[in-house]
Amino acid sequence: xxxxxxxxxxxxxxxxxxxxxxxxxxxxxxxxxxxxxxxxxxxxxxxxxxxxxxxxxxxxxxxxxxxxxxxxxxxxxxxxxxxxxxxxxxxxxxxxxxxxxxxxxxxxxxxxxxxxxxxxxxxxxxxxxxxxxxxxxxxxxxxxxxxxxxxxxxxxxxxxxxxxxxxxxxxxxxxxxxxxxxxxxxxxxxxxxxxxxxxxxxxxxxxxxxxxxxxxxxxxxxxxxxxxxxxxxxxxxxxxxxxxxxxxxxxxxxxxxxxxxxxxxxxxxxxxxxxxxxxxxxxxxxxxxxxxxxxxxxxxxxxxxxxxxxxxxxxxxxxxxxxxxxxxxxxxxxxxxxxxxxxxxxxxxxxxxxxxxxxxxxxxxxxxxxxxxxxxxxxxxxxxxxxxxxxxxxxxxxxxxxxxxxxxxxxxxxxxxxxxxxxxxxxxxxxxxxxxxxxxxxxxxxxxxxxxxxxxxxxxxxxxxxxxxxxxxxxxxxxxxxxxxxxxxxxxxxxxxxxxxxxxxxxxxxxxxxxxxxxxxxxxxxxxxxxxxxxxxxxxxxxxxxxxxxxxxxxxxxxxxxxxxxxxxxxxxxxxxxxxxxxxxxxxxxxxxxxxxxxxxxxxxxxxxxxxxxxxxxxxxxxxxxxxxxxxxxxxxxxxxxxxxxxxxxxxxxxxxxxxxxxxxxxxxxxxxxxxxxxxxxxxxxxxxxxxxxxxxxxxxxxxxxxxxxxxxxxxxxxxxxxxxxxxxxxxxxxxxxxxx
Numbered sequence: 001x002x003x004x005x006x007x008x009x010x011x012x013x014x015x016x017x018x019x020x021x022x023x024x025x026x027x028x029x030x031x032x033x034x035x036x037x038x039x040x041x042x043x044x045x046x047x048x049x050x051x052x053x054x055x056x057x058x059x060x061x062x063x064x065x066x067x068x069x070x071x072x073x074x075x076x077x078x079x080x081x082x083x084x085x086x087x088x089x090x091x092x093x094x095x096x097x098x099x100x101x102x103x104x105x106x107x108x109x110x111x112x113x114x115x116x117x118x119x120x121x122x123x124x125x126x127x128x129x130x131x132x133x134x135x136x137x138x139x140x141x142x143x144x145x146x147x148x149x150x151x152x153x154x155x156x157x158x159x160x161x162x163x164x165x166x167x168x169x170x171x172x173x174x175x176x177x178x179x180x181x182x183x184x185x186x187x188x189x190x191x192x193x194x195x196x197x198x199x200x201x202x203x204x205x206x207x208x209x210x211x212x213x214x215x216x217x218x219x220x221x222x223x224x225x226x227x228x229x230x231x232x233x234x235x236x237x238x239x240x241x242x243x244x245x246x247x248x249x250x251x252x253x254x255x256x257x258x259x260x261x262x263x264x265x266x267x268x269x270x271x272x273x274x275x276x277x278x279x280x281x282x283x284x285x286x287x288x289x290x291x292x293x294x295x296x297x298x299x300x301x302x303x304x305x306x307x308x309x310x311x312x313x314x315x316x317x318x319x320x321x322x323x324x325x326x327x328x329x330x331x332x333x334x335x336x337x338x339x340x341x342x343x344x345x346x347x348x349x350x351x352x353x354x355x356x357x358x359x360x361x362x363x364x365x366x367x368x369x370x371x372x373x374x375x376x377x378x379x380x381x382x383x384x385x386x387x388x389x390x391x392x393x394x395x396x397x398x399x400x401x402x403x404x405x406x407x408x409x410x411x412x413x414x415x416x417x418x419x420x421x422x423x424x425x426x427x428x429x430x431x432x433x434x435x436x437x438x439x440x441x442x443x444x445x446x447x448x449x450x451x452x453x454x455x456x457x458x459x460x461x462x463x464x465x466x467x468x469x470x471x472x473x474x475x476x477x478x479x480x481x482x483x484x485x486x487x488x489x490x491x492x493x494x495x496x497x498x499x500x501x502x503x504x505x506x507x508x509x510x511x512x513x514x515x516x517x518x519x520x521x522x523x524x525x526x527x528x529x530x531x532x533x534x535x536x537x538x539x540x541x542x543x544x545x546x547x548x549x550x551x552x553x554x555x556x557x558x559x560x561x562x563x564x565x566x567x568x569x570x571x572x573x574x575x576x577x578x579x580x581x582x583x584x585x586x587x588x589x590x591x592x593x594x595x596x597x598x599x600x601x602x603x604x605x606x607x608x609x610x611x612x613x614x615x616x617x618x619x620x621x622x623x624x625x626x627x628x629x630x631x632x633x634x635x636x637x638x639x640x641x642x643x644x645x646x647x648x649x650x651x652x653x654x655x656x657x658x659x660x661x662x663x664x665x666x667x668x669x670x671x672x673x674x675x676x677x678x679x680x681x682x683x684x685x686x687x688x689x690x691x692x693x694x695x696x697x698x699x700x701x702x703x704x705x706x707x708x709x710x711x712x713x714x715x716x717x718x719x720x721x722x723x724x725x726x727x728x729x730x731x732x733x734x735x736x737x738x739x740x741x
Contacts, residue, residue, distance in 0.1 A: 014088040017081055022170045028067050029181040031060045036186050051197060058198045058215065061184055065214035068182035078174065089168040090128045096161045097124045097144075100152040113149070120147030132172035141165070184218035185225045195219075195245070199252035202291075203260075209291045216299050219245055223300075242300045254306065258313040261288055261343060265335040268342075289343050311345050319350045361399055363407035366506070367419045370426045374502035374630070381629035381707050384509055386502075390622060404513025405520070416514050420571050423503050424578065430500050431579065434638075437493050438597075439590045442480060446473060447593040454596075454651070464656035470599035477600070493597075494604045494631060501634025501711075507571045508714065531558060572714055576640055583641040595648040598635055602653070605631045606700045629707050636711035645712065654705040661698040668694065
């Protein structure tokens with residue numbers, strides 16, 4: 001009894017499995033027929049397909065390929081159940097046939113027709129005992145067609161018989177029918193319309209993106225049709241189809257996905273700026289990480305890995321943008337970490353060279369545009385830094401020694417000499433304008449007049465050039481005319497001197513940057529005084545033909561670095577020597593009175609700098625400045641070229657300025673004492689402002705004096721041209737004597 005019950009239970013399980021397989025095949029057939037019919041009707045009637053209908057058809061295709069995929073994944077189970085399913089089908093069919101056969105035999109009235117029916121049923125029994133081949137199933141259908149006459153089967157039995165016959169047909173050709181009905185090659189004809197819409201919807205809604213592999217499985221079915229073409233090469237058509245499909249994927253899914261993830265990372269990092277409303281209850285929230293979790297999809301001879309593509313895109317983007325704007329390295333590092341935490345992306349480190357995170361302007365770019373650089377940047381002598389005058393951004397660019405050292409390391413130390421050559425060409429043009437200004441009759445006559453006045457009255461003036469005389473010179477030049485920007489000719493000349501000084505400041509920074517770069521490179525050498533020769537050591541130890549040349553190359557590089565670090569090049573001396581002889585020649589005698597225009601230039605410079613500092617705290621910051629030491633560098637350089645340090649010192653100009661402001665301060669103090677008994681607020685306020693203004697001017701003049709003194713050190717202000725010539729002669733004579741010995 002137990003064995004019979006167990007057999008009945010097994011039979012029920014097999015029947016349910018058989019029914020399940022048949023329903024799966026019928027469902028695939030139904031979906032395929034519906035999609036093809038609907039699309040063909042739209043084409044035949046020339047009716048446009050709505051987006052919702054197209055997406056519904058795509059979902060049907062996904063279901064077809066999902067069922068096919070499930071069937072293939074369970075193929076081992078299908079193989080194990082196949083014979084059992086055939087057996088349960090034949091068993092149920094035999095039960096039906098035997099029941100009808102008994103009914104015919106029980107009737108004793110035999111005739112030819114009844115015998116034919118009985119023969120058909122016997123034949124059906126014999127056919128069912130064996131494999132379910134196509135011929136046997138055909139014979140079975142014919143036999144049952146004869147055997148079902150004369151009401152040998154009741155209506156209910158006929159329905160059961162027909163149902164099991166259908167199942168028997170399907171199970172007998174289960175794999176073939178599944179392959180036939182799940183063939184989605186029909187999507188080839190409308191892939192260009194459906195596939196982009198499908199991809200756009202997947203990225204927009206991010207609803208179960210893992211189903212993307214089913215659509216690619218459907219597109220892969222198109223290869224069978226393409227391989228059957230005869231009008232063209234199948235290989236060429238397959239390559240074009242592959243390229244087109246991948247192009248759609250990149251355009252409508254991968255590129256928008258990469259852009260969306262990058263934008264999300266940027267907005268998350270810059271959340272403090274409140275650039276956009278990111279409230280998920282208002283703008284929605286897309287879980288893009290679900291798309292990244294899609295397993296790699298095989299299509300033709302490649303695997304499409306969405307996560308790897310996004311990682312490659314972000315790595316490339318972060319690296320390129322970091323190299324373009326190295327000061328943003330921290331932002332991209334934070335975005336890289338956030339991508340790992342939020343999207344589980346494994347991004348590579350950029351591994352940029354150290355000390356290049358503040359690259360700034362490149363030396364090569366400055367060198368090619370030296371005329372623009374000296375006019376757009378202001379020099380600070382003490383900190384050795386250039387600051388941009390104005391910018392459309394909220395910040396100003398700066399250039400310091402680290403930037404220059406990084407650029408020199410990038411381009412090599414040879415860029416330093418090239419930069420000096422470009423600066424020399426720039427100075428030649430500027431000195432031509434400089435000479436023309438001092439050659440002008442208006443300027444030359446005023447300077448001659450001031451020189452004559454000072455020589456005749458210097459004893460009365462206590463050896464100090466009067467401030468009033470320099471101020472009168474400034475006002476006189478202003479009367480000659482102004483530019484549209486409000487600059488006098490003297491202001492333009494001051495700007496020219498400042499640009500020359502900026503160029504010299506840049507040369508100083510190049511020299512310092514070269515030393516900085518060399519010191520960083522040579523810091524791994526333990527002792528500069530005791531350098532080990534690796535080439536000789538390699539040769540002594542017989543290390544081989546490749547090791548000895550490598551050691552000698554290392555020795556040469558080390559020697560070159562030590563030479564650069566210990567000796568260096570005196571670029572200031574070079575630029576003084578190359579222009580000094582020409583400046584002091586007889587044909588440039590009109591330059592000999594330059595030292596007399598320096599007092600007027602300092603007044604113009606101080607007024608310009610005070611005006612710039614006052615604009616720093618104003619809303620309109622055009623023209624704002626807090627440093628402009630290019631002027632004192634330019635004055636010190638030109639005085640050295642003309643060998644006029646002693647002439648300028650003889651004016652005692654800054655002592656005259658201090659004396660003048662001391663006199664003015666005493667006058668204001670006297671007025672305050674005189675007005676002490678009065679109750680006049682306006683007068684007190686005026687005197688207080690006057691005192692503050694005098695203090696400001698005196699402080700700026702003192703700063704200019706100190707800066708000029710510092711700048712003169714670079715050009716060896718303690719030595720005249722004659723002293724330097726004598727020193728050079730002595731060095732040459734000593735060298736010649738050494739050679740004789």
